[in-house]
Amino acid sequence: MIKKRILVACGTGVATSVAVARKLENIFKERGLADMVEVSTCTVAEMESKASKYDLIVTTAHNSKPMPVKVIIGVAFLIGRGTEPVLQDILDTLGLK
Secondary structure, three states: OOOEEEEEEEOOOOOHHHHHHHHHHHHHHHOOOHHHEEEEEEEHHHHHHHHHHOOEEEEOOOOOOOOOOOEEEOOHHHHOOOHHHHHHHHHHHHOOO
16 A cells, blocks of 8 residues: 655644654554654755645744645644644545544
8 A cells, every 4th residue: 555645743843843843753653554654854944845746734933925735833742732623624634534
């Protein structure tokens, strides 16, 4: 099976994107989906050039540029509230259960 690829972006590509990426990886592992999803991080500035290689972008920063894939705001994973609807949107977008 081909892995679904998620790109997690933040302003610097270091702090919040890594935190959200790790939370997503843990959730996928808990749900038995770890082998089906690959999560990478980048800066918002890199997002546009990398987007076409991914199935979905999750970001903690604002981006007004159109992307070739769906962009989901992932701040809920940083604050620890409202994660379930965001996670469901991610799963639905990737065609995962």
